[in-house]
Amino acid sequence: MYVIEKIVEIDAPPARVWEVITDLKRYPEWNPFMRECHTTFKPGDPIDMKVQLFAKPQPQQEIVKEYVEGQRFAYTMKPVPGGTLSSYRSHEVEALPNGRTRYRSYFHLQGWLMPLVRGLLGARLEKGFAGMTQGIQQRAERLAKAS
Numbered sequence: 001m002y003v004i005e006k007i008v009e010i011d012a013p014p015a016r017v018w019e020v021i022t023d024l025k026r027y028p029e030w031n032p033f034m035r036e037c038h039t040t041f042k043p044g045d046p047i048d049m050k051v052q053l054f055a056k057p058q059p060q061q062e063i064v065k066e067y068v069e070g071q072r073f074a075y076t077m078k079p080v081p082g083g084t085l086s087s088y089r090s091h092e093v094e095a096l097p098n099g100r101t102r103y104r105s106y107f108h109l110q111g112w113l114m115p116l117v118r119g120l121l122g123a124r125l126e127k128g129f130a131g132m133t134q135g136i137q138q139r140a141e142r143l144a145k146a147s
């Protein structure tokens with residue numbers, strides 16, 4: 001299994017961090033990795049996104065796995081037969097003292113094709129998830145200061 005996990009403490013309340021994660025229309029303003037995203041957030045429904053792994057964002061569709069308002073949003077890639085490749089991605093928000101938030105970005109990829117995907121895209125995925133995490137932190141903190 002290949003895991004990318006980023007945990008940051010954000011100087012903004014959990015509701016503000018959650019707002020940034022779920023305000024999909026504003027992703028192009030701050031998110032260097034997921035340039036577009038559309039979903040109902042309903043488990044089982046698709047997530048249509050454009051992911052910036054290369055010069056031009058690539059379309060990708062995943063499936064909502066879990067949505068717990070204010071706490072967790074998780075999704076997976078469409079199943080690939082024979083254990084070829086599967087992924088799990090989650091955003092988790094936890095309240096900390098003094099109106100701060102712990103944000104956890106988690107991604108794992110597994111299957112017999114995983115070593116090839118990791119070799120070809122690992123550095124780009126790492127950079128993308130780090131950029132998105134930093135973007136969430138910066139936007140939430142900026143919005144919290146402005147309010």
